[in-house]
Amino acid sequence: MAEPKKTPMDAKTTTHKHQSKSRKTTMGILFLLIAAVIWFVFVRPLDAGALTTYTMVPGGSTVSMADWVFPTAKVLSALAIICAVAGAYQLIRGFQNLTNAILGLVAVLFIFSFLSWASSGGTLNLAGLLRVTVIRAVPLTLGAMAGILCERSGTVNIAIEGMMLIAAFVSTVIASMTNLWIGMLSGILAGALVAFIHGTLTIKYKVDHTISGTVINIFATGITSFLSSKFIQKTEFQYLNEPGMFPQVDIPVLSKIPFIGPILFSHNLYVYAMFILVPLLTVALFSTRWGLRFRSVGEHPKAADTLGIQVNRTRYMGVILGGMMAGFAGTYFTLGSSGRFDELMTAGRGFISLAAMIFGNYYPFGAMGAGLLFGFFDSLAAKASILKVPVPSDFLGMLPYIATIVVLAGVVGKSNAPAAEGKAYEKESL
């Protein structure tokens, strides 16, 4: 295997230098443009006395908090001015390393302005929106972590969607026959099994990773739909599609905090699992000897092999751990969200997880951030009917997907993928 001439580090620095000047101007103009949109589209048509009311308690919660009411036009004008100042500063001096952070801030201000404008004169349940954001982020974050486990150890995994789907199906059937916990466990095992197939195809048979992933996705779609229409959709087998759902558990004390409590601490186990798994995986990957070995296999298998790490065995482990994570994410759809299996119920979430993984730069916390972002758009799309906006619901439904494209193309660009991912490793014969 020939060594690549450029190391990823070189490539990164050169592109960074090349981009920085035009990027500086582009970002400055973008900030100004956002300021202009807030001013001309949102503020100008508003009545001076219009009020925006945000409800701060999600539906069904008992933790009370007063509504947040403010005059729309005044607040939005202030926000427009902030964006304009940021744009001007960026054009003249430039924020340098802070550019991405400022971009994030401006984006948040813009979305806040949009929401305030769209709900002006009525009320919008902000707490509900954020609560749903957290819930929607769960499968995306878990899926992204599945991706991280696979890719950090050198295997590209676009089969997360398929693994989720199979796990969702298996967990439903098993949980209907036994109980939720065994159902969840079987879903995780199903994910591991599918991952083992992916590993065998890519590591042993050296099939292109993307092709192997596609095979699994097609197979997963086929087998789950086949078994679903052959059995669990029929009335005589209906009992196999009634797994029940994990109940919501309020965390004592924390769930009583106004606003934050109901948003973060009154969910079912999947949300808490996300909160625990993200730091856990971060520590495991970046602060332990195991993690260093694990990552070395994805970055430089030859060096790892020289040090006595068994490359392919570690890669199998990575893929299977990733499959278990994807399986766990898959069981969320049935046992944590809808309480039944429907054909194609993952609806592209596995692919969005991949985007979240890339956006999060292959770090668990980054993935959760990206997951929350996509989750927000997802939750916004679901709330479309509540907003009094002249935007058709189909367009709001596109939001998560458009956000994915914008983020991937506009913010991330060429990401720092593990250097040796997607490449089969063969020991050189002496």
Added chain:
Amino acid sequence: MEKQKQVQKKQSATAIFFEELSKSSGLVTFLAILTGILISGLLVAFTTVEVYQAFSVSFWGGIKEIVKTAWSTYSTLFMGAFGNPKDIVAAFQGGDALTIRRAINPFFESLVQATPYIFAGLSVALGFRVGLFNIGAEGQIFIGALTATYAGYAITGLPAFIHIPLAMLAGALGGAIWGFVPGFLKAKTGAHEVIITIMMNYIAFKFTDFMINGPMQDPNEYTPKTPWIQESAQLTHLFADPIRFHIGFFIALGVAYLVYWLLFKTTWGFELRTVGSNPNGARYAGINTTKSTVIAMSLAGSLAGMAGANEVLGLNFRLVPSFSSGYGFDSIALALLGKNHPLGVVLSALLFGFLRNGSRQMQLKAGVPIDIVSILQALILAFIAAPAIIRTIYRLKKPDIEEEGVRVSGWGGK
């Protein structure tokens, strides 16, 4: 002495033949399909209640039931795809034109189903040849159908020989736009086309939904449907009802030849293929890889767009929400099965067309869900992508030159 030598020579000739056969990739393809069919048959059998009932009586009874179930599945599939031989013979003996058409309809219907597969398969294959993975064919089909429908009903007063090509081109243009976006983003920002095309799919579905429900809805209809396209834009049907076989099939064959000519007979096609097989070499040789990526994705999009146009102009004559075809996703497996060669694509499109048409009958008559075809496709694809599996199962010899699998660039663009 002499005689013995000759015999030896003869034997070795036969041996050489079998050895060569054993090494050939055509045999692997054939065995991959066969193995896929066998495994899917077993899957159908093992999900049938009668099989287990038979097994509880006796072992051989169970085996017999397995064979019976698999046989009935595949024979209904076959008759659904080609027509019932008995009916065809009887119809020709009877001589009634309508009965004959009904009897031979399944075969022509399979060709009708194969037509969009040819377009979409060419789209995916073209992408693979340039090292791009176009999972977005499905979305491009939707947009192609949308633009072709618009050109079909909004433009009036044209003769058919202008209107048909115009509407097809409109479909191609719509698909090209949908392919251009991921191609452009890939080339300019490095965003991976796999994710972008998948996202473009969902956007296409929503956008089509919006257009059918809003701007393009037929004002005389209560349910979301576009107006009927002009008669001058309809692809000519070659037989009377119920046979829906239309000239789209021949257009597809023509386009396949065009793609072949483009890829293998022009300098430009050579450049595209070089970018796919060796991007670094291509850059070194002074080929503009950015341009190639954008053009290839746009072309791939336009081919898929024509698949959508073909469906609207040849069969439905209007766009309805349930247009969803699944052709785009199937064509990934199809293109790989056809080794990303236009001729291979046409052949595997015929196979997929027969499978698709036959599977409907199979669902109706044998009660086997249509999704078994997806499973079959996945299995075939797995065996094609990993020829080593097939070679191990059937103990075939390894080929002298290493088999070239398909390679797609990773996330990092490497």
